[in-house]
Each structure stands twice: as C-alpha cells, then as structure tokens.
Amino acid sequence: MSESRSPIINRRGFVAAGAAGAVALGMGGSIGRARAAQPVKVGLLLPLSGSLAREGQSCKRGAEVTPALLADLGMPVQLMIADTETNIDTARTRAEKLIADGAQVLIGAFESAQTLAVAQVCEQRGVPLVINIAAAPNITEQGFKTVFRNFPTAPRLVGEGLSLMKDLFKASGVTPSKAVFMHNNDTFGSAMAGAVGKIFPTLDMPFAIAETISYDGAARDLAVEVGKAKATGADLLILVAHGEDSIKVIREMVKQRFEPKAIVSPGSPGMYEVQFYKTLGKYADYSMTNLPWINPKSKMSQALLAAFAKAYPDALFEMNVGYTFEAILIAADAAKRAGSPEPKALLEVLPATNITDHVMIGGAITFDAKGQNNNTRSATIQNFGGKPLVVLPAEAAEAKPVFPVPGWQQRG
Amino acid sequence: MSVDLVNQIITGLLTGLVYSLLALGLSVIFGVVRVVNFAHGEMTALAMYGAWALSTYLDLDPLVGMPVVVVVMFAAGYLLQRGLVDSFVGKPEHMQFILMVSLAIIMVNSSLLGFGPDAHGIQVSYGFDTYEVGPLLIDKVRLLAAGASLAISLMLMAFFRLTLMGKAIRACADNLVGAKVIGLDVKRLYAVTFGIGTACVGAAGALLSMLIDVMPPTGPELTLLAFIIVIVGGLGSMTGALLGGMLIGVSEVLAGYFLMPSMKSMFSFAILILVLVLRPQGLLGAKR
Numbered sequence: 110m111s112e113s114r115s116p117i118i119n120r121r122g123f124v125a126a127g128a129a130g131a132v133a134l135g136m137g138g139s140i141g142r143a144r145a146a147q148p149v150k151v152g153l154l155l156p157l158s159g160s161l162a163r164e165g166q167s168c169k170r171g172a173e174v175t176p177a178l179l180a181d182l183g184m185p186v187q188l189m190i191a192d193t194e195t196n197i198d199t200a201r202t203r204a205e206k207l208i209a210d211g212a213q214v215l216i217g218a219f220e221s222a223q224t225l226a227v228a229q230v231c232e233q234r235g236v237p238l239v240i241n242i243a244a245a246p247n248i249t250e251q252g253f254k255t256v257f258r259n260f261p262t263a264p265r266l267v268g269e270g271l272s273l274m275k276d277l278f279k280a281s282g283v284t285p286s287k288a289v290f291m292h293n294n295d296t297f298g299s300a301m302a303g304a305v306g307k308i309f310p311t312l313d314m315p316f317a318i319a320e321t322i323s324y325d326g327a328a329r330d331l332a333v334e335v336g337k338a339k340a341t342g343a344d345l346l347i348l349v350a351h352g353e354d355s356i357k358v359i360r361e362m363v364k365q366r367f368e369p370k371a372i373v374s375p376g377s378p379g380m381y382e383v384q385f386y387k388t389l390g391k392y393a394d395y396s397m398t399n400l401p402w403i404n405p406k407s408k409m410s411q412a413l414l415a416a417f418a419k420a421y422p423d424a425l426f427e428m429n430v431g432y433t434f435e436a437i438l439i440a441a442d443a444a445k446r447a448g449s450p451e452p453k454a455l456l457e458v459l460p461a462t463n464i465t466d467h468v469m470i471g472g473a474i475t476f477d478a479k480g481q482n483n484n485t486r487s488a489t490i491q492n493f494g495g496k497p498l499v500v501l502p503a504e505a506a507e508a509k510p511v512f513p514v515p516g517w518q519q520r521g
Numbered sequence: 522m523s524v525d526l527v528n529q530i531i532t533g534l535l536t537g538l539v540y541s542l543l544a545l546g547l548s549v550i551f552g553v554v555r556v557v558n559f560a561h562g563e564m565t566a567l568a569m570y571g572a573w574a575l576s577t578y579l580d581l582d583p584l585v586g587m588p589v590v591v592v593v594m595f596a597a598g599y600l601l602q603r604g605l606v607d608s609f610v611g612k613p614e615h616m617q618f619i620l621m622v623s624l625a626i627i628m629v630n631s632s633l634l635g636f637g638p639d640a641h642g643i644q645v646s647y648g649f650d651t652y653e654v655g656p657l658l659i660d661k662v663r664l665l666a667a668g669a670s671l672a673i674s675l676m677l678m679a680f681f682r683l684t685l686m687g688k689a690i691r692a693c694a695d696n697l698v699g700a701k702v703i704g705l706d707v708k709r710l711y712a713v714t715f716g717i718g719t720a721c722v723g724a725a726g727a728l729l730s731m732l733i734d735v736m737p738p739t740g741p742e743l744t745l746l747a748f749i750i751v752i753v754g755g756l757g758s759m760t761g762a763l764l765g766g767m768l769i770g771v772s773e774v775l776a777g778y779f780l781m782p783s784m785k786s787m788f789s790f791a792i793l794i795l796v797l798v799l800r801p802q803g804l805l806g807a808k809r
Contacts, residue, residue, distance in 0.1 A: 159738065162638030294783045324782040329733045329742070332532045332660075333777035333785070340525040353640055353734070363649045364660050365528070388642055392649070517649075 148185035149450035151440050152212030153433075154203055154227055156219055159195025160327060163352045164378055164429055165219055168241060171430030172216075174416040175437045184441035193218055197226045204230040213450045214239060214440045216433070221245035222296040231255045236452045237443075237459055241436035242429065244376075245300040249481045257459050257480040259435055261376075261401060261487070263297070267304035269487035270375025270399035271312050276501050277373075277397070277489060278315060281512040285370050287319045289343035291334060291358065293326040293350050293377075301349040301377060319343050326354040335361035346372045348380070355379030356388050363392050363517045370513035374398040381490055381497040383425045391521050394492045395514035401469055402488040402499060403431040405507065410468035427497065431468045438467065439474060470505060524656045529774045531659060535667035537770020539728050542670040543743060544750035544762040545677065546721030552757030553694040553714040556606055557614070559621035562744030563628035564719055568594055568726025569735035570636055576643045576730075583643055584665060587727035591720045598719025602712040610711065625740065633737040642734035666728040673724050677717070678759055690714050694757075749789050753796045755806020764804060768792070 153172050156165035169190060176186045189212050193200035200223035204215060208230070214237045218224045224243035231238040232253050240248065240258040244266055249258050261269070278284045290305060292298040302321065309318065319341040324334045335358060338346065346369045350358060356379075359372070372395075374380055380396040403410050403426070413434055417426050440455070442464055447454035464474040472484030489501035491510055500510035547561045558564075568590050575586035609617050650661040681687035693700045693710050701707055733739070746769070754765025769789050776788035796803060 158633060158638035160736075162736075163640075166638075322782055325786065327738075327742075328782075328785060330536070331782075332536075333529050333774045334782040336525055336529045336532070337778060337782065340523070356642075356734075360649070364651050365658060366651070384639070388644065390644075 146183060146185055146445065147450055148187040149440055149444035149455070150187045150189060150211050150213045151437055152204070152207030152210075152215045153188055153190045153437075154193050154200060154207070154215060154217030154223070155190065156195040156223065157190075157192035159193075160353065161195045161220055161351065163382060163384055165192075165195070167382070167425070167427065167429040168219055168433040170417070170421050170424055171413075171433035172437060174413065174420050175434050178412060178416055178434075179438065179441045182441075184438075184445050186437055186441050188437075193223050195220070195223070197222050200224075201226040201230055205234075208234050208236050212236070213452050214443075214455055216241055216436045216440060219243065219429070220295070220297060221248060221300060224248055225296075228253055228256045235456070237440070237455050239436045239439050239459075241433045243297075245296055246304075249479045253480065255456060257439065257462070257476050257482075259439060259474055259482045259485070260432055261485045262304075262481065263300035263376075264304040264308060265483075265485070266376030266400065266487065267301055268308050268312070270373075271305070271309060271314060273399040273487060273489045273501055274373060274375075275312075275314065277371075277510055277512055280501065280503075280510055283370065283513055284315045285343075285345035286316055287341070287343045288316050288345040288347050289338040289341045289369075290318050290321045290347045291338055291349070292321070292323055293354055294323045295326055295351075297351075297377070298323070298326070298349050301375070305347070305349075305375065316345060318347070324354070326351055328354075328357075330361070331357040332361050332365070334358070335365055335367060339365055339367040344370045348372055348374050349377040350374070350379040351377070352379050352382045352384055356385055359385075359389050359392055359396070366517065368516045372396045372514075374400070376400045376487065378429070381425070381427055381492065383423075386492070386495040390495075392517060393495065394520065395511055397489055397491045397500075397510070397512075398497070399487050399489050400428060401432070401471065401485050402428060402490055402497075403468055404470040405499065405505065407466070407468055409466055413468055425497075428469075435467050435469060435474065438464065526778060528657055528659075529778050530771055531657065532663060533771040533774030534767055535660070535663040535770070536732065537767035538667035538674075538763075539663075539670045539725060539732065539766075540746060540750055540770055541763045541766025542674055542721055542728065543725035544747045544754065544766055545674055545759060546718040546725065547747045548751045548754070548757055548759060548762040549677070549721065550715055550718035551751070552759075553690055554602070554606070554610060554711050556610060556617050556715075557621065558718065559618060559744060560625035560628060560740075561722065561747050562742060563625040563632075563740035564594070564598075564722045565726045565729065565743045565747075566632060566735055566737070566740035567628060568723040569730040569739065570632060570641065571723070572727040572730040573641045573643055573735060576645075582645055583727045583731050584669060587669070587724055590727045591723040594723030594726075595716040595720035598722075599712045599716035601719070602715035603708070606715060607708060607711065625744065629737050629740050632740070636737075638737065640734035640736040643730050645731060648731075662731050666731050670725070670728055673721070674759070674763055677721065680717075681759070686710075686713065746789075749793050752803055753792055755803025758803065758805045758807070761803050761805035768804075 155168050191203040204227040216239050218227050219242045221243045232255050238256050244263040246262040292302045386393045443455045443459045444450040447458045471486040488499050490497040491500045498507040499505050550558050571590045572583045575581040652659040750765035754761030773785040777785045
C-alpha cells in the first residue's frame with residue numbers, strides 16, 4: 110500500500126523554489142553563491158526503538174531524505190543519528206555522546222520528557238538544540254538559551270485543535286452534546302490534558318466534557334478504559350494517544366460497539382499513521398486529527414514529498430517527516446547565515462531565524478525570546494480509504510469533512 | 522450492577538484465564554525443577570513472534586498454528602534444560618537468577634534484531650466480532666483464547682494426576698531423594714517438565730498474540746505479570762496460578778472501572794504486596 114502522493118516537483122525545482130524563498134527572506138546572497146560550505150554536523154536524537162519507535166522511524170525517514178535536498182540549496186548537512194530507545198536516561202547519554210563525537214547542533218527528540226533531558230545537556234554544553242517535535246510547554250519556559258522549538262506547545266495545539274472542532278460543527282451543521290476525553294498519561298498526554306482542562310472553559314465550546322479518562326499507554330489492552338468511556342453516553346470522543354494506544358482504543362470501540370459521532374484528536378499522533386491504517390483497515394477511516402500538517406501547496410513540501418516517495422514508496426508522508434525536515438533546515442540555514450557550523454556561531458544567529466519558504470502550514474519560522482516559534486498553524490485531517498486528507502481549513506482542504514461519521518457496521 | 526460493569530468483569534475474567542496459562546508454565550517449572558524462570562515472559566514473547574510469523578507467512582490462524590508453536594517451544598525448553606539449565610539445578614539461587622536473566626536479555630535483543638522495534642499484531646478475520654448475550658457483549662477473540670487456555674490448563678492438570686509420567690514428575694517434586702531411590706530418571710523428567718512449562722508458554726503466547734501486539738519490551742512485562750500471578754496464587758500451585766490469573770484480570774478491570782484506568786497495574790502490585798504480607802505462600806500455596 111502506498112500512502113504517498115505522486116511527485117509534483119523535482120530537486121531542480123526545489124532549488125529554484127528554495128532560492129526564491131531564500132531571496133525573499135534575505136539569505137539569498139549566500140544561496141546564490143552556492144559555494145562549497147563546511148557541512149554542519151547535526152546530531153539527531155530519535156526514539157528509534159521502544160514504545161515510540163514507529164514515530165521515531167518516521168522522523169528518521171524524513172531526516173534521511175533531507176541532506177540531498179539541502180545540499181542543492183548550498184546548505185550541506187552531515188547527519189549523526191542516535192537512538193534514545195524511548196528512554197529519558199538514554200536520551201541524555203546519547204546527547205552527551207553526540208556532542209563528544211562532534212555534533213554541532215542537536216535535533217530531537219520527538220517526545221517531551223526525552224527532549225527536556227536533551228535540552229539540559231545542550232544548555233550545559235553550549236550546543237544548540239532545535240526541537241523537531243515535543244509539545245510540553247515547560248521546555249521553553251525554563252530560560253534555556255540554547256533551545257529552539259519549531260513545534261507548537263501543548264496549549265497552542267489544544268487551543269487550535271478545539272477551535273477547529275467548532276469549525277467542523279459549523280461546516281456540518283451538527284453539534285455533539287457531550288464528549289469524553291481519553292488521554293495517554295505520558296508527559297505529552299498529560300501536558301495535553303492539562304492544556305484541555307485550562308483552555309476548554311475559555312473557548313465557549315458547544316458541548317461539555319462528561320469525563321476525562323487517563324490511561325497507561327503501555328497497558329496490554331484498553332478494554333476497561335473504553336468501557337468506561339462508553340458508559341458516559343458521550344457522543345464525541347476526544348482522544349490524545351500515540352500510535353499503539355490509538356489502535357487499542359479503536360479496536361475496543363468496535364468490539365464494545367461504542368459509536369460516538371466522531372473521534373477527534375486535538376493534536377496527537379496515532380490516527381494518521383501507516384500502522385493505524387494497516388491494522389484497523391476500514392475502522393481507521395473517518396477518524397480526525399487537528400494538528401499542524403504539511404502544506405500541500407508549498408513547493409518545498411512538494412519537493413520533499415517527491416524525494417520521500419522515491420526513497421520510501423510505502424511510508425506515510427506526514428507531520429513527523431515535515432517537522433524533522435524543517436528542524437534540519439533551521440540548523441542548516443543558521444550555519445549558512447553564520448558562515449560557520451560551530452555551536453557558538455549557530456547560537457548567535459538562531460534567534461534571528463526567519464524562514465518564509467518551508468513545508469508546514471503556517472507563517473514564517475521565527476523564534477521569540479524563549480526560543481518558541483509561534484507561527485505554526487493546525488489543520489483538520491480526516492482519514493479516507495487509508496489516507497489522511499486535509500478537510501479544514503477550507504482554503505487548504507483536499508476533501509469535505511464527514512461528520513457525524515458512519516457507524517462501525519455501516520462501513521464497506 | 523450495571524451492564525457495563527458486568528461486561529468489564531467478563532472481559533477481565535477471560536483475559537485473566539489467558540494470563541493463568543502463562544503463569545502455569547512458570548509455576549510448573551518452579552514446582553518441579555526448583556528453578557525460577559526469569560526469562561518466562563521473554564519466552565512468551567518469542568512464542569508470540571512465532572504465532573505472528575505463522576499467521577503472516579503461512580496464513581495460519583493462531584488457534585491453528587498454536588500446536589506448532591507448542592511443539593517447537595516444548596523442544597526448545599527440553600533442550601535448554603538438558604543443555605544449560607540442568608547444570609544450574611541445585612546451585613545457589615543467585616547463579617540461577619543470573620543465568621535466566623542473561624537468557625532473557627539475549628532473547629529481548631534477538632527479537633529486536635530479528636523483528637525490529639515495531640509492534641507485530643495478528644489480524645484474524647473475527648478480530649472485531651462480539652457475541653451478543655442479552656445486553657452483554659462478549660469479545661469473540663477473548664472467549665476463544667480463554668476457552669483454549671482453560672482447556673489446556675485442565676489437560677495439564679489431568680496429565681499430572683492421571684498419567685504415569687505426570688505422577689513421576691510429581692514424585693520428583695514431592696520427594697527428590699525418594700524419586701531417585703526408586704530409579705526415576707530425574708534429569709529426563711526435569712527436562713520434560715521444563716519442556717511442558719515452555720510448551721505452556723508457547724500456547725499462552727499463541728493465544729496472547731490474538732489479544733495484544735508483541736514488541737521486544739513485551740517480554741519483561743509478561744515476566745512481571747507471570748510472577749505477580751504465581752506469587753498471588755501460590756508458587757508451585759497449578760490451581761493457584763489459575764486463580765491468580767483470574768484474580769489479577771478481574772482486579773485490573775475493577776481498579777480501572779472504579780478508580781482510575783492508569784492505576785490498573787498499580788492495583789496488581791497492591792494485591793501482590795497484600796498477599797506477601799498476609800499470606801506469603803500465596804492464596805493456594807503450601808507452607809514450606
């Protein structure tokens with residue numbers, strides 16, 4: 110099963126697009142000269158094994174197609190990839206090792222707790238950390254001078270995720286009366302739950318949350334959790350899960366015939382991943398996720414898609430790929446502007462990052478005083494035939510949203 | 522009692538029965554050979570991979586492929602006992618511990634090398650089916666797995682009570698010196714027992730593969746689960762393992778339902794501590 114869309118732009122086109130974008134943001138001079146710059150050594154920390162291995166491998170795939178694309182823009186990159194094993198202590202020691210081995214900038218680490226551990230190492234060693242994916246707000250609230258995050262914080266993810274739900278109800282003319290909120294109790298899930306608790310009352314949402322159910326993502330099965338959710342009588346399930354547990358939740362929902370009007374994630378991975386589609390088949394369809402997504406209209410994302418589809422014809426081109434690409438792009442752009450890949454030089458120019466041509470939906474990549482990019486934007490993607498398609502916002506939509514969704518027994 | 526709660530208790534009971542078979546293997550091995558198999562869960566994970574491979578490459582339903590897994594695991598257990606574990610029987614416990622933990626680590630890393638870090642799950646055609654009994658919904662996969670588990674457990678008990686070899690194995694467990702005096706081939710019987718224990722693991726692994734996905738970290742989790750069950754039920758007691766499995770299965774459900782789902786595992790540990798304090802030999806274990 111191929112989840113990738115057809116290539117639209119080749120690498121030559123990518124150079125042209127990248128150069129145009131670079132000129133627009135004032136870094137064009139260096140790209141125009143395209144001299145043989147010294148490659149920046151990027152230490153990439155990802156959970157390549159353990160419970161988040163699937164997501165980590167997805168990020169890795171995105172990273173592996175990036176150097177060739179950036180080299181065409183005169184931004185050479187040398188990748189040094191390390192496995193955090195989905196373990197905080199391992200993430201910390203691997204970060205130390207990468208720096209000892211000569212990494213000039215670290216990128217990672219997909220999950221918040223591991224990222225925080227890596228951030229502490231980077232701060233101590235004076236090496237920049239560009240976060241590809243990690244949403245816990247405290248990462249950029251601790252006064253770190255070496256941390257730059259091109260990913261929304263959990264409150265921002267949730268705020269946009271909930272707002273998009275209102276757009277969905279408006280577009281479909283149907284509003285649920287009661288929701289049940291289920292979330293993984295790991296660092297990410299807890300941060301998201303905290304954000305929902307805080308933001309939900311401020312958004313004047315048209316439904317109430319009947320119950321919040323926190324669960325252990327590593328639990329062998331989630332039968333009792335789903336049973337408890339069903340018992341609330343909710344007609345909307347808000348789900349914050351990772352790949353494995355989202356499959357467990359849906360599997361149990363089918364078995365227990367829990368059929369809410371929709372299953373919507375306010376910004377978590379899981380329901381748009383290849384394994385989700387492969388395992389659940391028709392039951393994967395119509396699930397919705399509100400999250401930052403790849404801009405299908407960006408030329409740079411089209412080039413990335415072409416390279417990705419060529420390298421991994423059976424893998425899904427999704428958010429993990431896009432954000433990992435952008436994190437490396439940020440590091441390479443900084444090295445180019447600094448004229449040196451040394452950590453100190455990178456740290457001097459990273460705060461002034463301003464990349465307008467990139468792959469994710471949203472404004473230019475810039476960082477505030479805390480190292481946070483506040484220009485990210487979310488979209489609603491819904492699964493159709495084993496593929497995630499953008500259904501909201503309307504201007505980026507590839508399909509119309511289906512809400513309420515068909516019952517389990519009414520599918521093919 | 523609400524219908525939802527009854528549904529959940531049935532689910533816990535059915536899942537617990539599969540856990541029981543897993544723990545039964547551990548209990549049998551310890552009860553006779555007096556070696557605590559710290560690689561028990563890892564062996565189960567390997568059996569799950571085996572069931573997955575049979576399902577993926579030969580399109581065999583786990584219930585159909587289970588006999589193959591059981592035979593392979595019996596042979597592996599028999600050879601492991603004869604080739605390696607036997608020389609550690611009667612040795613200090615810390616030596617046995619290091620041997621079995623080393624084996625466990627090798628198994629986890631071998632599965633990581635062989636199957637990668639991703640979860641491997643089996644999709645059977647009836648994977649999403651449920652039986653409707655009045656207002657109750659009973660998961661077909663769980664019911665089949667629990668039924669098979671119960672049948673295998675009863676057959677195993679019958680084997681130990683009714684067959685000559687079963688009685689000989691029990692003789693080794695009850696009075697080793699006496700067994701040797703009457704001329705029983707203890708080494709062979711130990712190997713058969715270890716093989717039976719790993720065969721239980723094979724059966725439990727094949728059945729569990731229908732319920733949960735397998736990945737390298739699954740092994741250590743299952744080892745811990747098996748230990749909780751046999752300690753609660755009584756180490757060395759087969760009926761204790763059955764009771765312990767069902768008790769843990771149902772208690773996890775009740776804890777999740779009435780307290781918080783994320784406290785499910787903690788509740789199992791709480792029961793373990795309670796049993797260790799109030800009845801250290803386990804619910805059905807004999808005082809030593």
